Amino acid sequence: MFQSISRLLDKTGVAGTLLASMGCAACFPALGALASTLGLGFLAQFEGVFINSLLPVFVLIVLVTAVLSFLSHKVWLRLIAAITGPIMILLTLYPLWAYDWSTYLFYFGLLLMFSVSLWDVLYPPKKLCNNRMRKSML
DSSP, X not given: OHHHHHHHHHXXXXXXXXXXXXXXXXXXXXXXXXXXXXXXXXXGGGHHHIIIIIHHHHHHHHHHHHHHHXXXXXXXXXXXXXXXXXXXXXXXXXXXXXXXXXXXXXXXHHHHHHHHHHHHHHSOOOOHHHHHHHHHHO
């Protein structure tokens, strides 16, 4: 049950982060163009709410979910991959916002979050206790 809730929260966080990012065409032009192409150009009027409120909340959901998933699976590589993207986005939103290269850091963090989410769907982590039981049965 915990695993399904964790996966749902992770996917919700990633989808919410992408949607909130698409609402800021001035900050992230590539995502703004994608949003307009998808017919989501009306989101630009909510730019302040998306960037200042929703984006950090969704990123924190992904970050907390990654840590909780690690506590259940104990796979260090997944933890590092899962927390790197959200940390990059939070760094971009707060201390590194003034730098020109911070937009690229944001895009890379988003891409990393999306990739880890896809990795989680295609190759879900196994429970730690199941792996130990299988080894003892062999």
